[in-house]
Amino acid sequence: MDHSDHKHQQHDSHQKGKHAMKGAQGHDHSMHHMHMIKDFKRRFWVSLVITLPIVVLSPMIQRLVGYEFRFEGDRYLQFALSSLVFFYGGWPFLKGMVDELKDRKPGMMTLIALAIAVAYSYSSAVVFGLSGKIFFWELVSLIDIMLLGHWIEMKSVMGASNALQELAKMMPSEARRIKENGDAEDVPIAELKSGDVILVRPGEKIPADGQILEGSSHVNESMLTGESKPVAKQKDNEVIGGSVNGSGALKIKVRHTGEDSYLSKVIGLVTEAQKTKSKTQNLANKAAGWLFYIALAAGIITLVVWLSLGEDFNYALERMVTVMIISCPHALGLAVPLVVAISTSVSARHGLLIRNRTAFENSRKLTVVIFDKTGTLTKGEFGVTRFKSIGAGMDDQELLSIAAAVENSSEHPIAAGIVRKSKELALKPGKPENFQNITGMGIQAKLNGKEISILSPGGLKQKGIAQPEGAFKSEDETVVFVLSNGKLIGFIALADEIREESQEAIDTLKKQGIKILMATGDNESVAKAVSNTLGLDGYYAEVMPEDKQQIIKDLQSKGEFVAMTGDGVNDAPALAQANVGIAVGSGTDVAAETADIILVNSNPKDIANLILFGGATYKKMMQNIWWAAGYNIVAVPLAAGVLAGAGIILSPAIGAALMSLSTVIVALNAQLLKRQIKP
Structure with missing residues (x-):
């Protein structure tokens, strides 16, 4: 699949089948996936148990460890046990090779099948009379590790949804x-x-x-x-x-409820992600495809060269087999699956839902991040910043209590902020009467026999009352004025407060050389105030949702690699246009259809973590791929005997040891990924 246009293909397919979890088709897909995981798990454990006596009986292992355990017919027992592992444990790879060759796209399955088929055929021939060494323990260990790698990979793509499905069962x-x-x-x-x-x-537990x-x-x-x-x-x-x-x-x-619930939507999203592989995973498969041709060519060349140098056929054949076995590195089979498994589980634990893995890994390329203001950089709710009474006989808290009593009947966000502040201060507002809205001006009601009005600056001006000194101190504040029987008794200033985490997130991204911009529908003065406070690189004010897409297009035309954060509903066109679309939301708004990545929380620190973690994940994958390929670059020529003239030739035993060491290094390197994301 061409992932360069993955975002749009994914959106189209999601529109056609966004309720895949609802029907039998989605159910069958999930059950099929679970069956395959169980199958690989069963084959791995059965093969591993049979491997133990094969390893104990291996002459090579006996020489390495320094013991001798031989008896009549021991080779025939090794042959019988290895045949079980080859045909039972190796079956998925042999079948996969047939499928890949039918498509004329040899990859990991073909490479594995080549190595195990050569090892089994040659070792079996040695058991029944051919002069040479047997490679049964290399054969079975290779099958075991490849089964483990595929089991881990399949478990990783099911991991996040499994956890949520188990949670759903606990409802x-x-x-x-x-x-x-x-x-x-x-x-x-x-x-x-x-x-x-x-x-x-x-x-x-809350049931819905x-x-x-x-x-x-x-x-x-x-x-x-x-x-x-x-x-x-x-x-x-x-x-x-x-x-x-x-x-x-x-x-x-x-x-x-049911399939429309948060849990069901999230499970559906993760299921969609399971059907795609990232470019890096495809790169590992392409590397395996090239290694197949290299292994085949290197093996044939090794045989021809040694024969032309006068060596006997048995020795030349042994060299060829060694080369072809070593050409299939255990590490390459685990290089990407281990990283995917760890990144998937760590991401899920931190509320990051990855729908498009390619976009997730591409976060390392970002040059610009556009933040939505309300609810992301700010809390998305008005908070009282200042309140002051005017005139004698009333303290500030009494003013707030009067305002809260009247605002308690209003559904305006400003009203919610004033009422919330009164609750924080444990005030006990009275009960108003005759509440009414004053169109374009504010609200009013009777409280304790007095006519209380709460007016906007425009409403105060219409009343012909001058604004008190000190009412406006900051461009990002909204101020309302409280009147009693037509007389100004105080004012209350509110603002959509900047989140505490915003500054840290922006500083983190700036250290990575990423420019931070803000796009908001708020007016110029509020946008400027937030931008100045957080030290942004720029902002777009009074922007309609449909304008954000054009902003991204303009930046991309200048060569920028852009991430867009939005709520996933109004910002859908912009999220689809961005190189990396990040939907931020809380609660039931997480199922944004056009986003590549969904953050369950609107915390800007999560966005910074996501971008850094995406880059770290890609880096780990590439490190592992290069280490696995690097092993081949060194091991294959040595196994072929390039330095035989200098007395250096890679024996199967040393080749196996290096293969195991390479696998251990890849596994340990993948584990380090857990340290790359901050809570």
């Missing part, structure tokens, strides 16, 4: 639904519908995605999002099915 079987008369009834979660109201008591109608609590979402700390939840906040309620009872209005 409560019943939910406590509130009937219209207020009574509660226990019903199977399969009977829940969107719009139902359910009660979740302290310590219980929904919105809190009553109550507040801390909810543990760590198994779903990777966020270790329980998340504070209150009225109007969204909750995810499968998360664990804390100490408070919650009444929740169900929004998504």
Whole structure:
């Protein structure tokens, strides 16, 4: 598959079958994959058990370790046991070779099959009379390690979805639904519908995605999002099915159930990712294809050269077989699967859902990252920054309490910020009467017999009241004014607060030489203030969602490699246009169809971690591929006898030892990847 246009192909295929998990086809694919994993696992363990006596009986191992264990017919026993491993353990590779040769694309399966077929055929011939050495232990160890590599690779692509599927199985079987008369009834979660109201008591699992109608609590979402700390939840906040309620009872209005739930969407996304391989994985397979031709050519050349030098046929044949066995490095079979396995599990634990592995690895090429402002660099909610009473007889907190009482009846984000601040200060606002909106100006209501108005700067101007000194201190603040019976009694300043993690994330990316830009629909003054505070390289203000795509096109035309972060809904065209599209969101908004990578949390540190980890993953893959290939570059000529004139020739025993050492180094190098991502 040509991954250069992978993003658009993936989007098209996803549109045609985005509910693959829902039908029998998706179910069959998943079951087929699970069957293959079990098959490789079974073949590996059976082959490994049979390998042990073969290793013990191997003359080469006996010489290396320094013991002797021989008996009449021991070679025939080795032949019988090796035949079992060859035909049972080696069957997937022999079958894979046939498939690859039919497609005229020899790759890893063909290379493995060549090595094991040559080793088995030659060793069997030696057992039955040909003069030479047997290679049974090399044969079975090669099959064992290749089975292990394929088992690990297949497990890795199933790992993230398996964890989520296991979590889905742990969902409560019943939910406590509130009937219209207020009574509660226990019903199977399969009977829940969107719009139902359910009660979740302290310590219980939340049975469905929904919105809190009553109550507040801390909810543990760590198994779903990777966020270790329980998340504070209150009225109007969204909750995810499968998360664990804390100490408070919650009444929740169900929004998504079953296949439309967060868990099902995430499982579907990971399943889509399982069907594709990255360019680096394809590179490993191409390397195996080239090694097949090299092994074949090197083996034939070795045979011809030694015969032409006057050596007997048996010796020349032994050299040829040694070359062809050594040409199949164990390490190459594990080079990419080990890294994929580790990066998949580590990513899933940190709330990174990778749909396009090529884009994930391409994050190393990024020159520009465009951040959305609201909800990513900022908290996405207005917070009170200052509040001050004007005139005698009232303190600042009393002003805030009056404002909170009136704003409590409003659904505006500014109102939510004022009410939230009053709760933080444990204030107890009164109950207003005759609440009403004043179009284009603000709100008003009666409170304790007084007419309380909360007005915008424009509303204050229409009333003919001058703005008090010190009301405006920062360009990124929004200020509202509180009046009692038409008299100004104070003001409250609010701002969409910058997240604490934003500065660290931006500094981290800048150290990598990446330019940081911001695109926001907010006005020029707010965008400028955020940009200056965080030290961005530039910003685009008053941008409509459809304009972001053009911004990315313009940057790409200048040679920039661009990552775009967005909420995955309004930003879909921009995410599709970007070289790396990163959807950020919380709760049920993670299933963005056009993004390459989805971050469950909107934390900008996760974006920085993702970009660095993608680069580190690619680097580890390439290091392993080059190490595995490097082993061949050195070992094959030595096995062929290039330096035989100098008395240096690679024996099968030393070749096997080097092969094992190469495998160990690749495995240890892959493990180092775990240190590349910060919590």
